[in-house]
Amino acid sequence: MATGRTHRPATRSRGIPEATVARLPLYLRALTALSERSVPTVSSEELAAAAGVNSAKLRKDFSYLGSYGTRGVGYDVEYLVYQISRELGLTQDWPIVMVGIGNLGAALANYGGFASRGFRVAALIDADPSMVGKPVAGIPVQFIDDLERIIEDNGVSIGVIATPAGAAQQVCDRLVAAGVTSILNFAPTVLSVPDGVDVRKVDLSIELQILAFHEQRKAGDEAGAVLPDAAAVRAAAAAASAAAPTAVDAGADAGTAAAAGTGAGTGTGAGTGTGAGTGAGRKGPDGDVPAVMPA
Amino acid sequence: MATGRTHRPATRSRGIPEATVARLPLYLRALTALSERSVPTVSSEELAAAAGVNSAKLRKDFSYLGSYGTRGVGYDVEYLVYQISRELGLTQDWPIVMVGIGNLGAALANYGGFASRGFRVAALIDADPSMVGKPVAGIPVQFIDDLERIIEDNGVSIGVIATPAGAAQQVCDRLVAAGVTSILNFAPTVLSVPDGVDVRKVDLSIELQILAFHEQRKAGDEAGAVLPDAAAVRAAAAAASAAAPTAVDAGADAGTAAAAGTGAGTGTGAGTGTGAGTGAGRKGPDGDVPAVMPA
DNA sequence: CTCTGTGAAGATCTTCACAGCT
DNA sequence: AGCTGTGAAGATCTTCACAGAG
Numbered sequence: 001m002a003t004g005r006t007h008r009p010a011t012r013s014r015g016i017p018e019a020t021v022a023r024l025p026l027y028l029r030a031l032t033a034l035s036e037r038s039v040p041t042v043s044s045e046e047l048a049a050a051a052g053v054n055s056a057k058l059r060k061d062f063s064y065l066g067s068y069g070t071r072g073v074g075y076d077v078e079y080l081v082y083q084i085s086r087e088l089g090l091t092q093d094w095p096i097v098m099v100g101i102g103n104l105g106a107a108l109a110n111y112g113g114f115a116s117r118g119f120r121v122a123a124l125i126d127a128d129p130s131m132v133g134k135p136v137a138g139i140p141v142q143f144i145d146d147l148e149r150i151i152e153d154n155g156v157s158i159g160v161i162a163t164p165a166g167a168a169q170q171v172c173d174r175l176v177a178a179g180v181t182s183i184l185n186f187a188p189t190v191l192s193v194p195d196g197v198d199v200r201k202v203d204l205s206i207e208l209q210i211l212a213f214h215e216q217r218k219a220g221d222e223a224g225a226v227l228p229d230a231a232a233v234r235a236a237a238a239a240a241s242a243a244a245p246t247a248v249d250a251g252a253d254a255g256t257a258a259a260a261g262t263g264a265g266t267g268t269g270a271g272t273g274t275g276a277g278t279g280a281g282r283k284g285p286d287g288d289v290p291a292v293m294p295a
Numbered sequence: 296m297a298t299g300r301t302h303r304p305a306t307r308s309r310g311i312p313e314a315t316v317a318r319l320p321l322y323l324r325a326l327t328a329l330s331e332r333s334v335p336t337v338s339s340e341e342l343a344a345a346a347g348v349n350s351a352k353l354r355k356d357f358s359y360l361g362s363y364g365t366r367g368v369g370y371d372v373e374y375l376v377y378q379i380s381r382e383l384g385l386t387q388d389w390p391i392v393m394v395g396i397g398n399l400g401a402a403l404a405n406y407g408g409f410a411s412r413g414f415r416v417a418a419l420i421d422a423d424p425s426m427v428g429k430p431v432a433g434i435p436v437q438f439i440d441d442l443e444r445i446i447e448d449n450g451v452s453i454g455v456i457a458t459p460a461g462a463a464q465q466v467c468d469r470l471v472a473a474g475v476t477s478i479l480n481f482a483p484t485v486l487s488v489p490d491g492v493d494v495r496k497v498d499l500s501i502e503l504q505i506l507a508f509h510e511q512r513k514a515g516d517e518a519g520a521v522l523p524d525a526a527a528v529r530a531a532a533a534a535a536s537a538a539a540p541t542a543v544d545a546g547a548d549a550g551t552a553a554a555a556g557t558g559a560g561t562g563t564g565a566g567t568g569t570g571a572g573t574g575a576g577r578k579g580p581d582g583d584v585p586a587v588m589p590a
Numbered sequence: 591c592t593c594t595g596t597g598a599a600g601a602t603c604t605t606c607a608c609a610g611c612t
Numbered sequence: 613a614g615c616t617g618t619g620a621a622g623a624t625c626t627t628c629a630c631a632g633a634g
Contacts, residue, residue: 052485089511107402182506190347216384
């Protein structure tokens with residue numbers, strides 16, 4: 001504030017676009033790799049390639065943070081790592097609690113990527129008494145009854161939910177009531193939270209479904225001409241209405257004849273116990289996904 | 296519908312917006328739940344609430360699929376489930392292979408959500424000989440050398456990578472060469488693939504970093520006045536330039552090192568989906584860890 | 591009168607392309 | 613000369629708000 005170039009729009013710091021925020025971790029990862037190789041500087045072109053985006057977007061993103069580059073040269077790697085880390089709030093310690101230590105929860109707990117970025121697993125919590133006390137990733141699992149105390153004692157503000165769908169909302173409510181204001185949800189359910197609480201969701205099933213959609217299109221295209229024409233099929237289907245979906249089905253997926261056979265009972269939940277997909281609760285723009293790491 | 300308003304842009308079928316495609320799985324999940332409760336119809340308002348979006352968006356999304364609702368009434372649940380399933384290509388069987396059966400891979404394999412949506416785990420593959428033959432989620436792990444044969448024998452077109460970051464690109468190349476055209480990547484690396492191949496990435500660490508960003512803002516706001524003032528800090532930092540980032544840096548990547556160390560065996564991690572809105576298939580940035588689903 | 595389907599307005603995000611430091 | 617920083621154009625996505633089917 002004080003010094004700053006006065007001709008600037010007066011500290012734009014506030015409005016960093018969501019889309020940009022979602023990419024900062026990507027840049028940070030690429031920069032970290034460069035840093036480890038002791039690379040001193042990078043051009044927007046190189047860094048963009050390493051992060052998997054185009055250079056114009058990267059420069060625009062950085063422009064929201066400030067002018068950290070040097071024209072004619074590029075960006076100082078170490079310096080940028082620092083700036084982005086700070087912008088993301090990674091220069092501080094973030095204690096987190098994970099609720100639901102099943103297969104997934106355990107895998108997540110074992111994931112080393114947490115600590116690497118300022119996150120610290122303060123506690124693992126589960127509702128199964130037989131799990132209590134057992135060490136997972138070196139941390140003893142605690143009983144869910146102590147959830148509130150644990151959160152308060154550790155000053156936790158970020159919670160990870162990896163419980164079955166049915167327990168998610170309840171766990172979420174308790175976390176929020178205890179003071180958690182950011183939640184990463186792995187359960188395939190839409191969580192409702194009061195204003196001020198952020199929820200991000202991760203769902204494997206949804207990602208696969210999106211891939212399937214595109215995969216289906218590819219198949220249709222290469223199959224022959226353009227797709228048979230969804231429009232026509234659709235029209236017919238509509239006409240038949242709920243009447244005989246089967247027929248339509250066959251037609252619709254021409255290429256995928258095999259699938260047609262199933263037409264009949266599709267979707268209708270055959271009674272699958274678990275929910276499948278998951279939703280994504282996001283606010284605005286986003287479109288990225290996170291990745292996991294090796295244990 | 297056949298009747299249709301001729302003034303329509305002539306079969307828009309082709310262009311279902313990515314943002315819409317990303318939400319279809321959400322609607323499908325909500326609809327499946329309603330179906331299981333034998334609810335016959337839903338209004339856009341109710342369904343939107345169940346899916347966590349607003350009704351205008353939902354109606355707009357459905358309008359890209361066709362006119363499946365009834366004015367004054369709502370949508371027929373069973374019929375919509377069917378239409379969306381077909382649109383997503385879930386009425387057919389999608390055999391998938393998962394490479395990297397570490398903590399994360401195993402957790403993913405055990406995740407029941409797959410089968411429920413037309414996905415079938417055709418094979419689990421790992422590079423660790425000691426893992427071969429061991430059953431994970433009831434499926435014996437196969438050796439990586441057989442990757443090409445497995446893909447061909449099963450007609451696999453979708454692959455899931457849950458290996459350590461270092462092995463991801465190599466595995467990706469082999470999958471693509473063998474015929475896989477859609478990849479769900481849980482490794483924190485940017486994968487480069489030829490045109491025509493879709494990649495979606497899931498990274499837990501990235502999601503947490505995004506939450507941390509918002510969490511930091513909240514703290515700053517409620518703390519008192521406006522944030523201390525990023526501008527000033529920035530200026531100071533700039534002055535110090537590359538001078539003292541070290542301290543910061545150490546903190547930033549500390550974790551990474553740990554993760555790297557483990558690299559050896561299989562991948563781990565878990566993670567899932569994500570972003571929703573915008574971006575569709577991106578190439579990839581990096582990330583950290585993915586998350587998985589409920590077990 | 592109720593609730594869908596949708597043109598149109600508005601908000602975001604992305605890409606272009608070039609002025610201007612170094 | 614090289615490369616960043618950015619106004620402006622373009623592409624998407626979201627929200628509004630209402631005509632009109634049922």
